[in-house]
Amino acid sequence: MFLTVRSAGRDEERREYLVQCAIEVIAELGVKRASLSEIASRAAITKGAIFYHFTNRKELLDAVFTTVAGRGAGFIQERMAGASGPTARLRAYLEAFPAALLIAPNDIHAMIAVAAEHELGGDPALEEMALAPIEEILREGQRTGEFLDFPIRSMALAIRGTTETLPGYAARHPDLDLTAHGRALADLFERAVTGTVAHNG
Amino acid sequence: MFLTVRSAGRDEERREYLVQCAIEVIAELGVKRASLSEIASRAAITKGAIFYHFTNRKELLDAVFTTVAGRGAGFIQERMAGASGPTARLRAYLEAFPAALLIAPNDIHAMIAVAAEHELGGDPALEEMALAPIEEILREGQRTGEFLDFPIRSMALAIRGTTETLPGYAARHPDLDLTAHGRALADLFERAVTGTVAHNG
């Protein structure tokens, strides 16, 4: 349609398109088997063309991660927008993650897969970015007194570990009821941080 | 006969040695980058020699997993031996895992890494094997009434996710106090399953 348009935007569009193709391939085959050939063929271009848009494979993978992490964070924040107070926000967070997996499984699978690769020798700042929003909720809860006293980092790691590990299991067990599981996780961590579960009463 | 026995012992020794080298390489570089070259050079032999002791890379990796999973299970069982009752057993389990990471970090790293690869390409039974002991405790706790009512699989997944994810973080944050973290996890899940924490009282 816009084939004749020569704008800088075209470049960006193309990058995003390639990233999207990469996400799909990664979600289906895993990072290791997501070769540039595979991605290129999914995008119906040639391997060489990828290098016009990305310096190397790593840069493409980074773009994939940034994209999916960004979208994921956006989705979760949306879900948390209506929740006021740390307890509700924690619940929203824990239910949002499985919901995201339901709505955009490719994104989540790709995010986890790439993150796993990145972990060895990857950017430690990335990890903090994932923990930060959780810890913020926890800290606020302790400040307001709604939450009990517990080591924040340990609790955050438990929460993150629980969510991070979910996509793989869900992929292998398509019968898992993600909504129910999300609620169960919310209950579990609500009781862990507050000592009781209001909503189930 | 003696010759056979003696040489069988040698052979077994050699296999174990190679497995140990593989564990170290995997713990340091991850499964993907643990090439046979790398492992061979760590063992100060040639690549070809590996094939004298193992049919395949896969067979070596399987041996690695069997070894580390066996040692890990042994260690955790030892730690749980003194604990009676589901509450105590759950605490023992959750404290034992970080302790194992402290004592034999390579084993744990290799175990998680290999398990991740195995699960991608494979054996769903493995996953159940990891969840089974956890779920057994949870079921018993619910039966005796010590534990609240919650979906067992969800709780087990949370526990497993928490532990499975720990080695990576610990590797990137050597300053993490694993003993304290183990206690925190035990507290957290004890409160989640029982509604309160006895030992902190």
Next chain:
Amino acid sequence: MFLTVRSAGRDEERREYLVQCAIEVIAELGVKRASLSEIASRAAITKGAIFYHFTNRKELLDAVFTTVAGRGAGFIQERMAGASGPTARLRAYLEAFPAALLIAPNDIHAMIAVAAEHELGGDPALEEMALAPIEEILREGQRTGEFLDFPIRSMALAIRGTTETLPGYAARHPDLDLTAHGRALADLFERAVTGTVAHNG
């Protein structure tokens, strides 16, 4: 479009070039020793490049066989074109094979070599394909009464065995007069199938 056509042509050219190189190597060294390294070095490219044009070694070998079998069949059919009647056709066939060996020895050597490997690991249909044209002539000769009564398959196997075995001998005995040998074979089998030899009278 032109670009596609032109490049498809290039691609095909390249494939044919590689096939030709493979034919030469196979003719000289045999299939077993015709490694991709050897073929690549003959083609003055790298091993890796072969995989750009062929999926694997087997595909290259298949292309070799298709090529030489096609050319060989073409040549023999050409020679048989002028011959009418089973007796003349049989003679044409038997003289054409040594002639082909004279004109394109590499082709014939490669064909026999690859066929031998294929048959070991494989395709029984190939064998029937080689026997079919011979048996057709024999059947027709018996139908018209020009040929005596004999078991067709046995006669065909004798003819095929005679030709199949010739390239090896010819390679080791460059002094063999292939034209004369072809005539001798034609005489021999003509007498075998008709009881007499017309042309020698």
Next chain:
Amino acid sequence: MFLTVRSAGRDEERREYLVQCAIEVIAELGVKRASLSEIASRAAITKGAIFYHFTNRKELLDAVFTTVAGRGAGFIQERMAGASGPTARLRAYLEAFPAALLIAPNDIHAMIAVAAEHELGGDPALEEMALAPIEEILREGQRTGEFLDFPIRSMALAIRGTTETLPGYAARHPDLDLTAHGRALADLFERAVTGTVAHNG
């Protein structure tokens, strides 16, 4: 039985045993896949031990060939012993080969397989050894006038090609009636060399 005997004969026995094992493996798997490992394991010894008895793989293969070719020649000579006159001898020869294939298929398969490997870069004298007895019959037939005039080498090559090619086909077509085929070959070549077939009249 003779385990305690320490004679030079032991060595020879062992060699023969290994050769026999090699024959079986080659007959079953072909020369290429008849690795020393495979042969050793068939012989229930170790690879290393083979090198005590043979300098290298080639020497073992040579011994295999010598053995099977010797036994084959013996068998054929036995069968030809009762035949007097070139016509009868030729018939005996041509019927003996398929008979040998029936009685000792492993020998024949191994012989052909090894010969095929030897052909590229092998001993040319070997080939003459196979042709000599055929040519002797043919020459005698021409001398006595029983046989027509034809180029001896060409006829011998046809006969050898026919027989040499048979084992492979027979292996792929176990339903082939070897006795009938032998008779057919004898008829065919008898007519080719004499112009008629006495025995079928």
Next chain:
DNA sequence: AATGAATGAGGCTTCATTCAT
């Protein structure tokens, strides 16, 4: 006479990367 362990060369294959066009 033989074994067990290892070597080292060579084989096939995959893939990120480069580059002329």
Next chain:
DNA sequence: GATGAATGAAGCCTCATTCAT
């Protein structure tokens, strides 16, 4: 902006061969 062709390093694996014991 993109393609097609190629490179080269690395990976896994096989196997004849060697050698101390």
